[in-house]
Amino acid sequence: FPFIACEIFTCEIEMILKTLVEDEELMLLLFSFLEAKETHNSLLAGYFSKVVICLLVRKTIPFMQFIKDHQEILKQLVDLIGITSIMEVLKRLVGTDEHLYSSYTSAMQWVEDTDILEMIVDKFGSSDCPEVHANAAEVLCTVARYAPPGLATKLSSPSCTGRLLKHTLEDSRPKSVLVNSLSVCISLLDPKRFTLGTYHIYSRQLTHGSMVPNPETVEGMLYSLGGQIQYGC
Known part of the structure; x- marks a missing residue:
């Protein structure tokens, strides 16, 4: 039945999608899938994500308004970022x-x-x-390369990079934290990101010669690394 329900919603019939997205009770029922449980079935999460992405793409304005009115959904999605299909929704x-x-x-x-x-x-x-670390890194790397300047700039800010490196350099953290968080840092330092995605659309005034990492990003990373090294000593 979950598969059939998913197929009905994602066949993109206008009246079905309109009825769903404009009915707050139905939307809350849909997103109740995200509520805390011991485990979330990955197969069901895939069906859920397929419906959500369909609504996001086909009914963007009312869908985003619903999420704006229920911003706790963002936290619920992040809490399940280890499920790849949920990660795709976040992206x-x-x-x-x-x-x-x-x-x-x-x-x-x-x-x-x-x-x-x-x-x-x-x-x-x-x-x-x-899996959580890998998927979190994938979302953040995608933000660094393709997200609008507002989010990309926020991610590259000293406060955000410092927050990331703080977790990276904490004692007794799994190796996957180090590997995946450093991949985010590398993405932020890659000058080619200024030529990609929506960042490029809003940054066409950049010349080839100015495609260098944001100095504040570099300084923020160095400051965080220096502080951690000093603390370790």
Whole structure:
């Protein structure tokens, strides 16, 4: 039955999607899947994510308004970031779909004012699961390369990079924390990211010669690393 329900919603019949997205009770029922449980079935999560992405793409404005009105959903999604299909939902929500964001900027821009990036970064400190670390890194790397300037700039800020490196260099953290968090740092330092995705759309005034890592990002990383080294000594 979950498969059939998923197929009905994702066959993209206008009346079905409109009825779902405009009925708050039905939407809350859909997102009740995210509520705390001992385990979340990955197969069911895949069906759930497929429906959510369909709504996001086909009914962007009312869907994003619903999420804005129920921002606790963002935390619930981040809590399940270790499930790959849920991670894919998060990637879409943070504006890494160039076509979607450029078409519905006003409906999606409010996400930049939330603490979703901080919540994702903090998964490196609160979870010991390698899948969580890998998926968190994938979302953050995608933000660094393809997200709108607001989120990408926030991620590259000294406060956010410092937060990331703090978790990275904590004692007794799994190796997967170090490996995946450093991949995020590498993405932030890659000058090619200024030519990709929505970042490029809003940054075309950049010349080839100016495609260098943000000095504040570099300084923030060095400051955090220096502080940790000094603390360790």
